[in-house]
Amino acid sequence: MGNDVIYIDIEKQMLTANGLMNLVVQTTISSGEMLALFGQSGAGKTTLLRILAGLVTPDKGLIKFGQSVWFDSEKRIHVPPQNRNISLMFQDYALFPNMTVEQNIQFAQPEKNNSIVNELLTLFGLSEFRKRKPNSLSGGQKQRVALARALARKPQLLLLDEPLSALDAEMRMVLQDEIARAHQLLGVTALMVSHDLNEVFRLASQVLCLENGTIVRSGKPEDVFSDNSISGKVQITGQIARIEKQDTVYIVTVISGGNQLMKVIAFENDLENLKIGDRVMVFSKAFNPIISKMR
């Protein structure tokens, strides 16, 4: 399996809303992994994904998938997306409006195989919609079709561009489980762009944090996002939704997971580096939960 390690060492100058930015990434991804690309929008996550798909050409560098070279600026090699055996699930799903659900999935198959199509339709609960056109489906259904179609190609590498960003919290939870199940079932190497911490924790075995085009941290999600000095018994991550002053203390409302609300008491000095929207971890040492900013 060591054969399938993906080696990435690329540079690409990008034009972003904040001017020119250099995307410089050097990393390896081992096979069967579900890797999350995490970071603010404009950090270069989607561009990195598109570079792996072959839709964007880096300025220089080398990309190898196992023994095969996908990109080598020195030897002027650029394997087109068609020959990379990947699937990319787009943020807007990119379902073909002229084809039915079934035809969308069939289209992705390298060789026609109706029993696999039926399997995928059943797996994602789409059997009753097989003859429907994508435009008549709900967001969650479209997402399932897009995932089924991406898997129908039998990719060596599955690329997911913010797969759940267009869905509400409840639907996210359900589909996160489905993605996790599909990933385990097929054992495919997967790369997922996300800026949702819950998604990263629930799905990814490894995470790369991108900031302004460079990897700032990488590793297991729990190592990357938590402070090692904290020895919490209970750790919950979330986002600060509200900070209210009550007498001498502050009530901090934290939203976590599927819109769970937590109210945590904090003192003035706790709040020094906290503001609304910050990603935080609520952890408990023995009895009382203490709140602290996440790295």
Add this chain to the structure above:
Amino acid sequence: MDAQFAQTLWITLKLAVSTTFILILIGLPFAYWLAYTKVRIKPFIEALVSMPMVLPPSVIGYYMLVIYSPRNGFGEWLGRIFDVRLAFTFEGVLIASVIFSLPFMVQPLHNGLRSLPESLREASYTLGKSKMVTFFRVLLPNIKPSIITAVALTFAHSIGEFGIVLMVGGNMPGETRVASIAIYDEVQALNFEAANRYALILFLVSLILLTTIYSVNKKYDSWEMM
């Protein structure tokens, strides 16, 4: 008189159908190239294609005559090698008509392709499909309203061709005399009844074609909504 009337309509129809058919063959690959090319001179090429919409037909007709002329390089070469003369022939009018109607075919197709989300094309590529398969199975089926608009506009425009046919083809019954020229000719000869027959037919055909375009597009709009 009636035989001539039928003959004129037949030539009009033959010119419009041939122009449209040739332009589908040229227009589809050309619009595809134009929609996705990154060449620097793209604005210049777009301008060139649109020239027939702003130039008087007589300008294009004049240049066509110059090119066709046996006294110039291309015309002389055609005559010497193939024994073909294009000025004042149906074929000559057809070539001029194809050039003159080019924007009516290319622009709707180009706009249709540009309005498709880029991700459709990219999704097809990442699913391993070639550019050819993507073009015929993903892109074309999703710009049907644009194709219908392009074909109907080209056809309607070719039927109404006047200036360029007159310049390049003249008014030769059975060869280059089309309905629009016949109207002009009959009015000059004070044959208002004959002119009226031609005019009414052109009017009705164009009206029906345009109504078809608009109703088809409306139907597709409401499909999108669903």
